[in-house]
Amino acid sequence: MQKSLKISFIAHFIILIISSVTLPFLMGRVQAPLVISVDLVQIGDRTNIPYAPKVSDGEKTDKKIKDRVVTGQAPPKIVPKEKPDAVPLPENIKKIKELLEKRQNPVKVEELKKQTSEFEKKEIFDPNKISALIDKSKKDNAEANNKPSLEATQSQQKNIVTSKLTITQEDAIKAQIFKCWNIPIGLPYNENLTVRIKIKLNPDGSLVSSEILDQARMSMTGQTYYKILAESALRAVKLCNPLKVPSSGYEKWKEMQLNFDAKEMLKG
Amino acid sequence: MKYKIFTIFALFFILTVKSFALVSVDITRGNLDPLPTAISDFYLDSKLNDNIKKLQLESKIPELIKNNLSRSGLFFALEKKSFIQKPELAHNKPRFEDWAFIKAQVLVTGKISLEKENRLRVEFKLWDVVSANELSALAFYTAPDNWRRVSHMISDKIYERLTGEKGYFDTRIIYVAESGPKVDRKKRLAIMDQDGFGVKYLTLGNELVLTPRFNPTSQHVTYMSYFKNLPRVYLLNLETGIQDLVGDFPGMTFAPRFSPDGKKIIMSFAQEGNSDIYTMDIKTRIVEKITDHPSIDTSPSYSPDGSYIAFNSDRSGFQQIYTMKSDGSNVKRISFGEGLYGTPVWSPRGDLIAFTKLYRNKFYIGVMRSDGSGERLLTENYYQEAPSWAPNGRVLIFYRETASDSGGRGGGAKLWSIDLTGYNERLIPTPTDASDPSWSGLLSGK
């Protein structure tokens, strides 16, 4: 055993010497690992699943889910910028939190949250003031931390909503949807992509239906960006269900058209 | 009186009409938070033989996809323990409530089966949990050993389907692996997968090698070597392993890069204390002088359409970034901020130029538009340089060095990536110290 090991060791050593003498550079054919091919088969990009719930059924299901979540923890939509969390089962929460912290430096998480405002800042960024910028971003961070929880802001807004006019009401609706909408960052900012969605609401703000007004564009070739934007917009509407709505004026807002346009965000 | 009634009536009419008009709300803002994504274990066909089962691909493939997607900063992969539905059922007929319950917005499922002897079929589906839809479904056929590549390709498909932009996971990185003390550093060319896996060394370290760069098909690499103590630009064919000297210059050639069509190499040639930019056609070996200026002109980089060149020059007295037409005309300075600017690299999308900036003894990686406007600094550190773009133009890889102590110990170099937001900065693991990274194009895009 020992002997054979020695032999093998010596043999390997010799090979190494030989290769280091013969291989180098000039003759040197270096071996790059080959790229093995993979065949690709499209299973069907837009398979219509027969068992997929119909639109109206789907919404009911959605609502049920929401109900469950609502009873499970604090009102879901008010929790601002909430980090995607795993199951809210109590015994899992700790573990998940630990994992979250392990996965990412918590500071970084913080920064990710505020990139919206940072984007705008950088737009008008003066290269002569780097240090100032860095200091500022730190300050912003601190400010963000000191801000009263958004729950308070939200309820303030609500007060205004009930007592004031459409612009304020509109702002309140906007503010909610902003938080539900994950913008697909790869979309071009120099193309005119606006997705119009018509929603119908119950008096309690829950969603009756949502429909894309340019439905046809969804299935047109060359409209991939539009489709991706529309899908994300639909998700936003459904995630925001039920919307916090003004306590009066149902006739005004029972039907709304939402125009989703990510251009400003994507310009960053 | 009549008029009054009419006016009141008209007013009433207008008001009612207005109140029944569809309220239109413009949603122009959203969040850029990572998308909550559930990546289920794949379902393993029971007919698979034990050799393949041993590979545990049903969890390894999803794990790799998860790693890719979360590192991109655009996805938040939910913890597997929280999943309710079993992989097989999830793949065939997901119960969207179960996935919505754990707050997943999208779901990835998959199935692994045997197509024929030693050939796998890996199938994946991407689901929109919120809208209860299937978004995409694809199958890949490959040898079992190639499962990493398949995982990267699946990651790219998911990324593209959800962001609208090509992915960058099925790619490789060529870099300089460093070892030994700073005063006698050993440098070897090395290549690896984008996630740091599968490192292979392409040179032995007998001579100094620097600045490797891929060609557009990622099959060739141009780099600088001090072979026989003559610093020159070389061309390496990754598939045959053959290396060639580029051109016959009577002095140092350096800072090489390919033209976007892969036909030319653009580089600097230094002679009599003056560095100018030259191109050489690889086939015809015709050499052209592009800049002619007594200052240092180096680090040239083509725009993706090949009609412009960004480069680095100290003709103003200090290192700044310039652009010119590809024939050398129309030279324009584009960097005007305080500090020194170097290593301009044109983004594959064409809209941005990445650069290194030295200001008040700190190094920054940043981007500006190709006319020099909109400068944004993405990261600040003691020392970092040499950004290289991922093929989709969203992520940059660069290297960062740490300072050594007064005895010269402790300094090291590592590869890092950062995306255009400047917030998603990641170390790319390498077995040795590493510098001068270059990102390949999508391998599947060949």
Added chain:
Amino acid sequence: MLSNNLGKVALSLVVALFLGACATQQATTTTKSDDAYTGTETVKFLADGVPDRVFFATNKSELTSAATATLAKQATYLKANPTLNVVLEGHADERGTREYNLALGERRATAAKNFLISNGIAANRIKVISYGKEKPANPASNVLAWSQNRRAVTVKTN
């Protein structure tokens, strides 16, 4: 004759030392443009009294007065040894981008080479190579080390 030469060397050494001392004293207050190293650490000798290297200020390739004094000695030495060939190795500190530093090293080495040529050394006896920041003389990351690394070193090739 020999003693005369020695005297000259001694004189210039004294002058160099004097200038060096001045520069070191100023070092704390001077700006980056004249931060060339003037000490003798890391310096080797081609022959007795003939230092092998000259130092440069940050981002500069102009020869300082200390550098020309050193190169003058090298020229004298090379004249006295007409069969000797040299290579001038140009270097930069680590506080610059790699590619620019390669060009800068070449420019520094060429500046030294041109001085030797103008002092009567045949151009074909001098080769030039740049190592950029690849081969520091002092591996530390501090101002002193960087100043020692911004250099052109004359190395005998035969």
